[in-house]
Amino acid sequence: MSQTRKITYREALKEAIREALTENDKVFLMGEDVGRYGGAFAVSKGLLEEFSEERIMDVPLSESGFVGAGIGAAMAGLKPIVEVMTVNFGLLAMDQVVNNAATMLHMSGGQINVPVVIRMSCGIGKQLAAQHSHSWEPYYAHVPGLRVISIGTHEDARGVLQAALQSPDPVVIFEYTSMLNMEGELPEETIKVDIESAKIRREGTDISIITYGAAVNKCMEAAEELKVEGIEAEVLDLRVLRPLDEAAFLASVSRTHRALIVEDAWRSVSVSSEVSARITEKAFYELDVPVKRVCGAEVPIPYPLHLEDASVPQKKDIVEVVKKMIRP
Amino acid sequence: MSQTRKITYREALKEAIREALTENDKVFLMGEDVGRYGGAFAVSKGLLEEFSEERIMDVPLSESGFVGAGIGAAMAGLKPIVEVMTVNFGLLAMDQVVNNAATMLHMSGGQINVPVVIRMSCGIGKQLAAQHSHSWEPYYAHVPGLRVISIGTHEDARGVLQAALQSPDPVVIFEYTSMLNMEGELPEETIKVDIESAKIRREGTDISIITYGAAVNKCMEAAEELKVEGIEAEVLDLRVLRPLDEAAFLASVSRTHRALIVEDAWRSVSVSSEVSARITEKAFYELDVPVKRVCGAEVPIPYPLHLEDASVPQKKDIVEVVKKMIRP
């Protein structure tokens, strides 16, 4: 393996944006407080000074308005990176994303592309309570016409944006606030990641843990703990939530014969329900035990730490369920 | 059986609204064109004349505004029936429904109820193209705090509203445009329906067809056709999409040992994925064959009839899949 360097998830995201701005002058970043404030989570800190007001645009609180404007700018030849400060405000722009960005190409009979990239900070874990702790991956993953990416690793934090900017179709990217300060290793050379396939983050033979986003880490840690008990878990990071890389998880399950899906989002009508349904449909006879899910509790996320923790899957929940699946 | 009468789905809905307005003077209907226009689909036609402008309120095009106002009015002691003309405009008010209506009770520690009823006309089948053919049942079914009802029969068209108005929590009701002119039979006496449980619309022993909404009818027709071939399909109308009546479909599957879920909405991350996942989790060993789904094609619905028809499950698709499941 080549040389590596230490980098935080935040810094990896910033490098990717900087690179995009440097390499293509049609790229610009727009969003609430991306400039003068330095980004709500300091991801874009310093970029306004490095580039200009034209490339780093602070916008008013008008989610539907500026997401719609980003869509329009993309239709007109630019490459906007639209930051919705947090996924929680995304519902205000949902109509623009679904009815315009995702629909335009098909509705216009293939004439009009919308190559917009929408980034959203998301996830639970900062005690921000019910209105600020949403996991809307399932909503976006439901919509044909969108390419939906969840960044669960440093590699993807650094590499996904470049691929997204090359897509002629709208790409929605989920970034995880709770991971921003996490350090990771990246190779010194340029990273190329694709935004079409899932990725095995850890190989294993006993069970496939299928997951994405901030849960990837929890699953990796759970896998380490399980190893001690002699259980080799494979951890598959879905990465692309739409269109799902079905082949990847079916292949994994066909090797391990057991599948657990782990997701922070509310359990009902989620990405994990879809993955479970597809495994049942296409790999039923490969299964040694029923597919299981460990998901977010179905509750508006409460503020206190102990209740917040209880609202999302924790390492111990994952370990426990895996053990039960393997040694019932 | 007692005396019955013929009634259209539209007329049944109207009777329910009229009854609610008559019986409780805290009830009022608000929505775009519910009054002077007579309702976009004539459901509320004549009610403005019967009641008054105070009880039948036309509102401006401001979905987030008037849905939010309905929520506020409910918090302040009224019983608003808020009509969102069609589900397609619901995304504009999604933030209000999710972050206020669904969340308020929990976030306030049980203090503040939001007894609002939100009705939306929905479904495919009128060649209204991509922006006007959405099936957003999966979105609402994902949200804890909401009670989500889908009206697939005349009985429910007549009975659901009364139950919904008695709920202290927000209720979202889906009505199907394509069914408005359909005639059905209702008993002469008052109907009591509950909004907590699913309902078997047809008993059968060979397979459970689990469905809701406009698909209920298609499944009933498919079941009739299958009967000719000697297959007895049970048709279970989920009716309540949140919280799901899991016991009902698990019981049915435990009797028939086969499950097919039929839904007009896009396949990925849908109500049917959830039902499938739960059957796998809780009735895996009851299954003779893998659970299957027949869902909407994953495409922004196109305008022309032949493509629109191809976008949603048809009777023949259901029949075909059932036959394959029973005689592989």
Added chain:
Amino acid sequence: MKMQSKNTERGQQLLYQILLIRRFEEKAAEEYTKTKIRGFLHLYIGEEAVATGVIQALKDEDNILATYREHGHALVRGMDPGVIMAEMYGKQEGCSKGRGGSMHLFDKSKNFFGGNAIVGAHLPMAVGMALAAKKLKQKKITCCFFGEGAAAEGEFHEAMNLASLWQVPVLFVCENNLYAMGTALRYTHAMQELAKKGPSYKMASSTVDGMDLEAVMEASEKAVKKIRTTGKPYLLVCNTYRFRAHSMFDAELYRDKKEVDEWKKKDPIPRFRDSLLKQKLITQKKVDALEERVEEDVKKAIEFAETGTFEPVENLTKYVYSENQYQ
């Protein structure tokens, strides 16, 4: 505005355009009752002077965005009537390959960006297109048509503010036909003088009689000139009226037949024709010839649509994603 005599040809062309919209839509309504056209069909009849007058003030490279009531706008922009009609028939020879239908006419080559059926949703997109033109240093204006009902939506507010704040060249054209479906202006807006909304965003605005083609032309030219010289947006309110139902599903319970008849007296087409005749910019004979040409062109459009073909069902999911994933 008096048309100059050198404008004989121009006057005739405009009369052709405004007439074409009327006859095209009358025919479309007919075809609708024959179920050749389905879904929603929103007629522009009565309002034709607005699209005709505004779009003539634009250059071909300027962008246009419109609502579901956009046949007129597409025609004036120069899209082929046959291709539009074929779209309304759902044929793959249509401008959106039949996938859009009446509410979603698109022609990228003509900078015609639809056809949007979510009321108000195209306003932010228009601002974005204008922003792109500014950033790319193109001399393009983006023109966005919408109804007075749309102006109550939050997106109107956000788009107006963004456009003015960013100083981007958008012409907002509010087609105030006094009704949003069955809801009259007075039930939609607390402030019914819509042009007064302009100043509350520091945006220039004006109101014009949308039943008078020449007045619309003059007002539009002024507005467009202002946008081109300042680079800033402009709100033009055109007071008009739809003579027909909102869509084909509307029993028109909300207004009196008398009111409609009053407005029909202001029909923009005879008004413009008579003005041309009076100014001697056209002869009655020429008018008759134009009428015939229009009729002929509408007939051809129907023929084109009729002979068009339906896309094979196997193509259903085409265009959901681009074929070429990486550009």
Added chain:
Amino acid sequence: MKMQSKNTERGQQLLYQILLIRRFEEKAAEEYTKTKIRGFLHLYIGEEAVATGVIQALKDEDNILATYREHGHALVRGMDPGVIMAEMYGKQEGCSKGRGGSMHLFDKSKNFFGGNAIVGAHLPMAVGMALAAKKLKQKKITCCFFGEGAAAEGEFHEAMNLASLWQVPVLFVCENNLYAMGTALRYTHAMQELAKKGPSYKMASSTVDGMDLEAVMEASEKAVKKIRTTGKPYLLVCNTYRFRAHSMFDAELYRDKKEVDEWKKKDPIPRFRDSLLKQKLITQKKVDALEERVEEDVKKAIEFAETGTFEPVENLTKYVYSENQYQ
């Protein structure tokens, strides 16, 4: 406004309230750094005259809705400091049983309806509550606080229009502190004189120096009186400034320390205190006593919060639905 001498007691009560907010929040900030309080914490320091001045003009039965920056509003409305602090500690003795935290203070018994963290989202709700009061023939006003940043959201537009159209008694209080997080007013609004938005909805409006408690009181009393007599909504813009960061995560890169210092000279608390002293409505000794009482009360609040208990984790899904499903 000069306070009348009969208002000695009133003046002291107001000074107590405005001081309580300041000290309560200073203490909260301290507790935050000790991680007793987590999540987002938005301080109102510098802006206290607004909530204090406006709410004193209301009656107890009037509804209040506010933003995530609402400790001050809750305190002035008379909610117990201990119960609020316990909420911020996440304890079940808190006003929202600990589930809401700093951004979601609720007290139905005091007609205090939150604490909303989606910018702009409570404006439509406020209109709905006022609509209910009107329909129920209650003499209630609904008072809704929001920032100047919120006024760029579509929901501001929709709520203003609906309130004016329906003529319902809402007092819209725009707390213009010149920044929305790091985005200055001039980057948020094309029209920076926010009160001018009133007329574009045919709504009465005015602007007041939000650093001057007596001025806010006078302006609010006028506004409230107008609402009570006409039944119509009113937009009151209070120009103010936040002395502290937007939240505890803000490095304040977007403004000069000098600017903050300039504004600190207008601190509403010494200003009001000095005015009382000058009018001889209070003595320095009494001021000192008040300061002590406030300190004591804040201390008690912390004690209450500290001794509070965490809700058992088994109760996690309580309150997702009502226990009593049918009323």
